[in-house]
Amino acid sequence: xxxxxxxxxxxxxxxxxxxxxxxxxxxxxxxxxxxxxxxxxxxxxxxxxxxxxxxxxxxxxxxxxxxxxxxxxxxxxxxxxxxxxxxxxxxxxxxxxxxxxxxxxxxxxxxxxxxxxxxxxxxxxxxxxxxxxxxxxxxxxxxxxxxxxxxxxxxxxxxxxxxxxxxxxxxxxxxxxxxxxxxxxxxxxxxxx
Amino acid sequence: xxxxxxxxxxxxxxxxxxxxxxxxxxxxxxxxxxxxxxxxxxxxxxxxxxxxxxxxxxxxxxxxxxxxxxxxxxxxxxxxxxxxxxxxxxxxxxxxxxxxxxxxxxxxxxxxxxxxxxxxxxxxxxxxxxxxxxxxxxxxxxxxxxxxxxxxxxxxxxxxxxxxxxxxxxxxxxxxxxxxxxxxxxxxxxxxxxxxxxxxxxxxxxxxxxxxxxxxxxxxxxxxxxxxxxxxxxxxxxxxxxxxxxxxxxxxxxxxxxxxxxxxxxxxxxxxxxxxxxxxxxxxxxxxxxxxxxxxxxxxxxxxxxxxxxxxxxxxxxxxxxxxxxxxxxxxxxxxxxxxxxxxxxxxxxxxxxxxxxxxxxxxxxxxxxxxx
Numbered sequence: 001x002x003x004x005x006x007x008x009x010x011x012x013x014x015x016x017x018x019x020x021x022x023x024x025x026x027x028x029x030x031x032x033x034x035x036x037x038x039x040x041x042x043x044x045x046x047x048x049x050x051x052x053x054x055x056x057x058x059x060x061x062x063x064x065x066x067x068x069x070x071x072x073x074x075x076x077x078x079x080x081x082x083x084x085x086x087x088x089x090x091x092x093x094x095x096x097x098x099x100x101x102x103x104x105x106x107x108x109x110x111x112x113x114x115x116x117x118x119x120x121x122x123x124x125x126x127x128x129x130x131x132x133x134x135x136x137x138x139x140x141x142x143x144x145x146x147x148x149x150x151x152x153x154x155x156x157x158x159x160x161x162x163x164x165x166x167x168x169x170x171x172x173x174x175x176x177x178x179x180x181x182x183x184x185x186x187x188x189x190x191x192x193x
Numbered sequence: 194x195x196x197x198x199x200x201x202x203x204x205x206x207x208x209x210x211x212x213x214x215x216x217x218x219x220x221x222x223x224x225x226x227x228x229x230x231x232x233x234x235x236x237x238x239x240x241x242x243x244x245x246x247x248x249x250x251x252x253x254x255x256x257x258x259x260x261x262x263x264x265x266x267x268x269x270x271x272x273x274x275x276x277x278x279x280x281x282x283x284x285x286x287x288x289x290x291x292x293x294x295x296x297x298x299x300x301x302x303x304x305x306x307x308x309x310x311x312x313x314x315x316x317x318x319x320x321x322x323x324x325x326x327x328x329x330x331x332x333x334x335x336x337x338x339x340x341x342x343x344x345x346x347x348x349x350x351x352x353x354x355x356x357x358x359x360x361x362x363x364x365x366x367x368x369x370x371x372x373x374x375x376x377x378x379x380x381x382x383x384x385x386x387x388x389x390x391x392x393x394x395x396x397x398x399x400x401x402x403x404x405x406x407x408x409x410x411x412x413x414x415x416x417x418x419x420x421x422x423x424x425x426x427x428x429x430x431x432x433x434x435x436x437x438x439x440x441x442x443x444x445x446x447x448x449x450x451x452x453x454x455x456x457x458x459x460x461x462x463x464x465x466x467x468x469x470x471x472x473x474x475x476x477x478x479x480x481x482x483x484x485x486x487x488x489x490x491x492x493x494x495x496x497x498x499x500x501x502x503x504x505x506x507x508x509x510x511x512x513x514x515x516x517x518x519x520x521x522x523x524x525x526x527x528x529x530x531x532x533x534x535x536x537x538x539x540x541x542x543x544x545x546x547x548x549x550x551x552x553x554x555x556x557x558x559x560x561x562x563x564x565x566x
Contacts, residue, residue: 041529047550050533054501054554057561061520061532071521 003169004083004109005031007187011107011165012036016078019043019103021065021095022085025052033058041077043068065089069098076102083109083187087145100161100192109187112168114148116181132171133184149180156190165189199256199265201227201295206328213324219315223304226329227252227295228287231271232279234333239566241335242277242559243326244286245343245350247544248417248474249466251294254286255279269548276548276555281563282339289350290325291317291474293467300401300467312398317473319346319481323353330361339566340559342366344544345511346474349481352519355498356483364499364562366555369508369544371515372489373482378510381420382475385413389468398469406468411459413471418458423507423540427451490522499565500530501558503551505543531558 001009005028012018014036020029023042026049032038042060044050053060061068065082066089080103082095087110089095099106111133112118118129128138136143147155149168156163168175168183175182205225207213212222229252234241244254246266255271257264265286271277277284288296291314299314306313330338341351341362348370355365374382389395392409400406422430431451435441441448447456483492502520504513513534523530535550537543544551 047533047536050531051550051553051557054531054533054561055557057557057564059499059529059531061524061530062534063517063532071524073525076527 001031002027003171003173004185004187007167007169007174008081008083008107008109009035011189012038012079014038017076018079018081019072019077020081020083021068021099022082022088023049023053023058023060025049026056026058026060028081028083029053029058030056065095066091069095069102072102074101075104077104079103079105079107081107081109083107084111084185086110087143087147090144092145096161096190100190105164105189105191107187107189108152109185110147110149110152111143111185112148112180112183113146114150114180115183119181131184149183149186152186152188156188159192161190161192163188163190197256198259199229199231199253200258201229201252203227203295204329204332206332213321213328215315216318216320217316221297221315224290224297224325224328225295225301226287226290226297226325228285228329229253229255229265230286231255231284232282234283234335238335239337239339240281240563241283241285241330241333241338242340242342243330243338243351243354244271244277244284245326245341245347246286246289247343247345247347248478249462249471250347251292252286252288252296253294255284266545270552270555276552277342277559278556282559285330285333287326287329289322289346289474291322291470291477293470296325298467299398299469299473309401311401311469314469314473316476316480318477319349319353320357322477323350323357326350327354327358327361336361338362339563340364340366342368342555343370344368345370345541346478349478352483353481355496355500356492359495359497362498363566364501364558366501366503366558367516367519368503368551369505369511369541371511372492372519373484374479375515379479381416381510382479385416386472386475388412388416389472395468398472400468405463407460407463410463410466410468410471411456414459414462415455418455420510421540421542423509423538425507425538426540426542429538430454488522489518490525493523493526493528496523496526496528498528499562500528501554502530502532503544503554504532504534505537505539505541505547506534507538508541508543510541 017039020042029040080099121129168179168186170184207222207224212220253265255265288294303310348367351365389409392406395406434450436453520532
């Protein structure tokens with residue numbers, strides 16, 4: 001199992017109602033259903049990924065993350081997951097506000113655009129970085145938003161969003177030292193009063 | 194050729210003093226429904242799936258009739274190892290009331306007069322069609338359907354069933370459908386109806402045993418076929434190809450292949466369908482509105498089924514946004530729904546021809562529904 005999925009699986013309470021925005025083929029939701037007895041729903045834009053969701057028994061709606069949340073009423077989910085999808089949305093500020101409207105808590109997983117490898121490539125190679133976590137070239141990347149762990153923390157602070165848990169990860173597992181430098185990705189559990 | 198043939202069966206109910214009260218308040222009886230079944234009903238009667246046909250469909254959804262040249266209308270989807278797997282499920286399909294393929298409709302003999310009903314047949318609705326099929330399911334001893342499924346008009350019926358009989362339905366598959374006809378959909382039907390009704394041979398619906406309103410029927414079917422395709426699928430299929438000639442004739446005979454196709458489709462429709470049935474069924478579609486008494490989400494308050502809703506990008510007759518409205522209303526009621534818009538150029542006809550994607554979705558969806566049982 002992917003390290004980020006493993007961490008998300010750990011922090012979600014059993015029997016929760018979960019929405020995954022940009023759920024891909026439904027791997028994470030399927031694990032949450034089986035291992036945590038969660039009720040799960042997903043939103044996904046890719047047609048082929050939807051076939052995989054239906055095969056896994058994951059309920060899914062075909063649509064984009066930017067507009068997909070309007071269908072839901074306030075606080076109807078225990079958790080809304082935005083894992084590796086926030087950087088691809090047109091309006092992240094609105095999406096996070098919406099995620100915290102329909103979910104009691106939100107789990108946001110971001111790729112770290114400022115890890116050491118990326119910084120090194122910009123500084124010494126003079127090129128837009130291509131790393132394991134950011135495997136795309138400038139002309140084919142689906143990413144629209146570029147942020148680091150610190151950027152996301154600032155964003156939350158400015159909007160009075162509470163970060164209840166955070167975890168910095170690389171391919172081997174959790175990182176606790178100089179996280180903004182060494183993490184490939186990070187996962188935040190956030191709430192708003 | 195198949196080693197086994199399928200046969201249409203008949204079920205009659207609403208006999209004298211026990212007639213069915215239609216939505217309009219008019220009583221009708223006796224009512225006969227033509228139906229077919231495929232596969233075996235299991236011991237606890239928990240593997241039954243009801244398939245609803247579209248406007249001009251019939252009970253013959255799958256398999257072969259003896260001496261037939263083509264199989265049932267959804268044969269690629271129903272059969273051993275197919276999406277609706279007859280090795281696992283018991284599939285039922287019935288001709289709707291108001292139809293002309295064995296179920297009671299305007300071309301049936303009115304027992305009170307000994308003559309075909311014609312326009313004396315009461316106006317029927319989607320709700321009436323569903324109510325009749327509920328009698329059939331009760332007669333077959335099935336308390337709860339594993340699924341109800343249908344495309345176009347069939348989807349409306351599955352949707353209506355889920356709202357009307359929520360305790361009797363575990364899941365529903367709605368394909369290329371909506372919850373109420375829009376002005377454009379009603380308008381297209383009205384043109385088709387006017388084509389029939391302005392044919393002098395239609396004779397206010399009294400043409401049985403006489404010359405048929407063939408020209409009107411043919412034109413109405415031509416309009417229908419245009420709405421079932423997309424601009425791109427017509428362009429891919431016909432383009433500007435000429436029919437049996439090297440250059441255009443500069444007269445009003447048949448030049449283009451698309452003209453020939455529509456004329457052929459129109460002419461063959463006269464042989465296989467009843468003009469009055471077309472009027473009644475198209476009107477039933479236009480009357481249907483799940484949100485007529487409440488807003489749409491209010492309609493799903495008691496609905497318990499799990500849903501799979503499928504649309505097609507090039508379907509301009511039943512565009513995806515209408516299904517998205519259904520999905521939204523279902524989510525407001527915390528109903529378990531999956532929605533997919535399949536990329537295809539086949540237009541509204543996709544539910545009959547876009548088999549690969551639908552097969553994957555339907556077979557996996559049913560497998561998971563059966564597991565939850």
